[in-house]
Amino acid sequence: xxxxxxxxxxxxxxxxxxxxxxxxxxxxxxxxxxxxxxxxxxxxxxxxxxxxxxxxxxxxxxxxxxxxxxxxxxxxxxxxxxxxxxxxxxxxxxxxxxxxxxxxxxxxxxxxxxxxxxxxxxxxxxxxxxxxxxxxxxxxxxxxxxxxxxxxxxxxxxxxxxxxxxxxxxxxxxxxxxxxxxxxxxxxxxxxxxxxxxxxxxxxxxxxxxxxxxxxxxxxxxxxxxxxxxxxxxxxxxxxxxxxxxxxxxxxxxxxxxxxxxxxxxxxxxxxxxxxxxxxxxxxxxxxxxxxxxxxxxxxxxxxxxxxxxxxxxxxxxxxxxxxxxxxxxxxxxxxxxxxxxxxxxxxxxxxxxxxxxxxxxxxxxxxxxxxxxxxxxxxxxxxxxxxxxxxxxxxxxxxxxxxxxxx
Amino acid sequence: xxxxxxxxxxxxxxxxxxxxxxxxxxxxxxxxxxxxxxxxxxxxxxxxxxxxxxxxxxxxxxxxxxxxxxxxxxxxxxxxxxxxxxxxxxxxxxxxxxxxxxxxxxxxxxxxxxxxxxxxxxxxxxxxxxxxxxxxxxxxxxxxxxxxxxxxxxxxxxxxxxxxxxxxxxxxxxxxxxxxxxxxxxxxxxxxxxxxxxxxxxxxxxxxxxxxxxxxxxxxxxxxxxxxxxxxxxxxxxxxxxxxxxxxxxxxxxxxxxxxxxxxxxxxxxxxxxxxxxxxxxxxxxxxxxxxxxxxxxxxxxxxxxxxxxxxxxxxxxxxxxxxxxxxxxxxxxxxxxxxxxxxxxxxxxxxxxxxxxxxxxxxxxxxxxxxxxxxxxxxxxxxxxxxxxxxxxxxxxxxxxxxxxxx
Numbered sequence: 049x050x051x052x053x054x055x056x057x058x059x060x061x062x063x064x065x066x067x068x069x070x071x072x073x074x075x076x077x078x079x080x081x082x083x084x085x086x087x088x089x090x091x092x093x094x095x096x097x098x099x100x101x102x103x104x105x106x107x108x109x110x111x112x113x114x115x116x117x118x119x120x121x122x123x124x125x126x127x128x129x130x131x132x133x134x135x136x137x138x139x140x141x142x143x144x145x146x147x148x149x150x151x152x153x154x155x156x157x158x159x160x161x162x163x164x165x166x167x168x169x170x171x172x173x174x175x176x177x178x179x180x181x182x183x184x185x186x187x188x189x190x191x192x193x194x195x196x197x198x199x200x201x202x203x204x205x206x207x208x209x210x211x212x213x214x215x216x217x218x219x220x221x222x223x224x225x226x227x228x229x230x231x232x233x234x235x236x237x238x239x240x241x242x243x244x245x246x247x248x249x250x251x252x253x254x255x256x257x258x259x260x261x262x263x264x265x266x267x268x269x270x271x272x273x274x275x276x277x278x279x280x281x282x283x284x285x286x287x288x289x290x291x292x293x294x295x296x297x298x299x300x301x302x303x304x305x306x307x308x309x310x311x312x313x314x315x316x317x318x319x320x321x322x323x324x325x326x327x328x329x330x331x332x333x334x335x336x337x338x339x340x341x342x343x344x345x346x347x348x349x350x351x352x353x354x355x356x357x358x359x360x361x362x363x364x365x366x367x368x369x370x371x372x373x374x375x376x377x378x379x380x381x382x383x384x385x386x387x388x389x390x391x392x393x394x395x396x397x398x399x400x401x402x403x404x405x406x407x408x409x410x411x412x413x414x415x416x417x418x419x420x421x422x423x424x425x426x427x428x429x430x431x432x433x434x435x436x437x438x439x440x441x442x443x444x445x446x447x448x449x450x451x452x453x454x455x456x
Numbered sequence: 457x458x459x460x461x462x463x464x465x466x467x468x469x470x471x472x473x474x475x476x477x478x479x480x481x482x483x484x485x486x487x488x489x490x491x492x493x494x495x496x497x498x499x500x501x502x503x504x505x506x507x508x509x510x511x512x513x514x515x516x517x518x519x520x521x522x523x524x525x526x527x528x529x530x531x532x533x534x535x536x537x538x539x540x541x542x543x544x545x546x547x548x549x550x551x552x553x554x555x556x557x558x559x560x561x562x563x564x565x566x567x568x569x570x571x572x573x574x575x576x577x578x579x580x581x582x583x584x585x586x587x588x589x590x591x592x593x594x595x596x597x598x599x600x601x602x603x604x605x606x607x608x609x610x611x612x613x614x615x616x617x618x619x620x621x622x623x624x625x626x627x628x629x630x631x632x633x634x635x636x637x638x639x640x641x642x643x644x645x646x647x648x649x650x651x652x653x654x655x656x657x658x659x660x661x662x663x664x665x666x667x668x669x670x671x672x673x674x675x676x677x678x679x680x681x682x683x684x685x686x687x688x689x690x691x692x693x694x695x696x697x698x699x700x701x702x703x704x705x706x707x708x709x710x711x712x713x714x715x716x717x718x719x720x721x722x723x724x725x726x727x728x729x730x731x732x733x734x735x736x737x738x739x740x741x742x743x744x745x746x747x748x749x750x751x752x753x754x755x756x757x758x759x760x761x762x763x764x765x766x767x768x769x770x771x772x773x774x775x776x777x778x779x780x781x782x783x784x785x786x787x788x789x790x791x792x793x794x795x796x797x798x799x800x801x802x803x804x805x806x807x808x809x810x811x812x813x814x815x816x817x818x819x820x821x822x823x824x825x826x827x828x829x830x831x832x833x834x835x836x837x838x839x840x841x842x843x844x845x846x847x848x849x850x851x852x853x854x855x856x857x858x859x860x861x862x863x864x
Binding site: 135 | 457458475476477478479480481482483484485486487492493495515525526528530532542543715
């Protein structure tokens with residue numbers, strides 16, 4: 049977790065980008081340390097010092113590592129749980145290749161993995177594109193990111209992939225003997241996904257009753273609430289258990305606590321976001337059916353015992369698909385193409401994302417941010433081809449369209 | 457990861473025990489912090505401040521949490537990889553109960569889980585017992601530990617379980633309304649297992665060729681090494697793949713790299729500890745057999761293709777059982793009962809564990825440590841009943857027999 053100050057400082061852009069938010073250990077027990085230790089804000093500089101010892105030959109490449117760990121970035125303003133915290137957990141990947149081509153060909157694979165997890169499990173649709181030169185990772189040649197829109201109108205960055213070129217290899221002397229016995233600097237990528245995604249998921253899939261948990265991530269996909277008075281307790285609970293074992297695949301909870309009322313329990317499990325609630329009372333039992341309630345849209349249906357399993361399967365799939373669709377519709381509905389900085393300001397102040405031609409000059413981006421009370425580029429869609437427009441900031445040639453928003 | 461100095465200091469024995477080895481964050485970015493932050497050496501004091509807000513009623517109990525995380529304890533002498541490092545990873549458990557009885561009845565469950573993992577998976581046999589009053593966890597009423605012996609004659613502590621009584625509950629004001637609406641302090645346990653166990657496992661199950669990986673923990677239980685010249689390459693590799701798919705259950709590696717010799721590969725996979733090596737050359741192919749080599753004892757056998765699967769299964773079970781048996785025999789062979797401090801000194805200097813009557817007075821333990829150049833208590837077996845002996849340190853009544861050793 050500790051990076052000696054000397055190592056953190058080896059790559060110039062990197063230390064410039066991260067040092068303003070580094071937490072420093074200066075004392076241990078009762079002693080002052082001779083050299084300050086940074087708590088890692090990201091692990092390149094501590095890992096790559098070792099990479100330079102491990103990598104000697106083309107036979108050692110590619111090297112592919114990833115780790116789950118905590119990092120610290122000292123925020124001085126407005127920490128927001130999950131979205132912007134001083135300590136967070138993430139999975140960071142670090143790969144080293146013999147050629148630029150091999151390194152860059154990893155991009156689609158990694159972004160594909162992230163897209164799969166985030167869309168197919170978390171039900172979140174995002175904008176995939178290249179970060180601006182101002183907002184790219186400090187030390188990278190370029191950064192590909194996935195960007196999300198929260199219900200409060202703020203954008204937030206999700207997973208990212210950085211192609212580092214030979215920047216770190218040169219700073220940390222990561223060289224290898226190629227097949228012709230020639231020394232070469234290696235080519236590197238860095239990428240990460242963090243627990244921030246949980247914050248985005250909670251923000252996007254919640255309503256006034258609480259959280260809506262995507263079925264594929266739900267430890268318990270079903271909660272069964274038996275509703276009984278003393279005289280029919282035994283019968284009802286017996287049937288609830290029967291249903292539970294029939295639905296075992298969905299790892300159901302039976303909530304038969306007697307110290308709480310059915311209404312209290314409905315609220316409790318809605319708050320926690322369990323995808324499907326099954327209610328079973330005396331009348332249901334008589335009719336050989338249950339009441340099935342969808343957490344996401346509140347829809348209620350009476351379902352015969354014999355159809356229950358099939359209905360659960362169908363409903364879970366439908367909830368999972370609807371969450372992603374709503375996320376996608378909501379994002380697309382809130383993107384507006386603009387042609388001037390006044391329009392851009394209006395759009396981002398209206399809690400939407402603007403899409404605008406931009407020159408990608410860091411100074412121009414600084415200027416746009418100032419003029420719009422804080423709009424930043426999110427990213428630029430990939431494979432746009434050349435466009436023929438003027439930058440909304442400086443009026444010079446704009447090679448690409450960028451998304452802009454107020455963001456965490 | 458951060459604990460404000462104020463919170464760390466709330467339980468007196470706890471802060472006394474840990475503060476000499478705490479790493480302190482005092483600066484962030486370019487600012488001095490108003491209050492020093494400890495990097496957690498263990499998480500009681502940061503978690504329990506929250507427990508006191510979460511726990512209001514008997515309905516909130518028991519509370520059972522565990523987390524995998526990193527902790528920092530600043531060693532000023534001889535860090536040893538895995539065994540004694542400044543940062544280490546562990547799983548810490550924290551449980552809160554309404555009564556002392558409930559809390560203490562968790563002890564056997566937790567120790568049972570640790571014993572299962574360590575014996576049945578890691579193949580390591582240890583001494584289970586109660587730590588001395590001097591060596592128990594700072595803040596606990598008592599500590600149960602598991603202790604191991606390394607090939608270098610040093611003992612080392614493995615997982616532990618602490619019953620904290622109401623010590624932390626009183627320091628952190630963890631109170632609940634019981635069923636009679638009366639406020640009560642809660643009862644707590646803490647327990648942990650760390651990556652130190654990997655160090656112990658590597659030390660115990662290694663030989664001059666490298667590591668011996670217990671089969672149940674081996675990602676790849678079998679490595680297949682095809683041995684071929686150009687003319688029979690295709691045939692041999694085809695058969696190796698056939699064997700590999702037959703042995704799929706054991707997730708075999710086929711090492712058919714041509715840039716390395718078979719001998720080089722044997723060494724490589726022995727170093728990494730793969731439990732079983734299968735060699736397949738032209739003559740083996742003709743005889744419809746392979747050479748099967750056990751990593752743990754080097755035993756070689758020719759096995760017909762038709763018997764291979766059964767033989768692998770049997771051999772893996774045998775390796776797993778033998779590792780635990782050797783660990784147990786080695787431990788038991790190296791324990792010697794002693795009746796005087798001179799004998800104790802001789803035994804622990806001879807790289808063994810001594811078993812001796814001891815009064816359990818921290819001052820007496822300090823004295824024994826001084827007189828023996830560093831022998832410490834490991835633990836005392838549980839359920840000994842009363843013994844009728846004199847303490848080897850001070851000659852006063854000794855209620856229990858303790859294990860002593862030089863330890864990490």
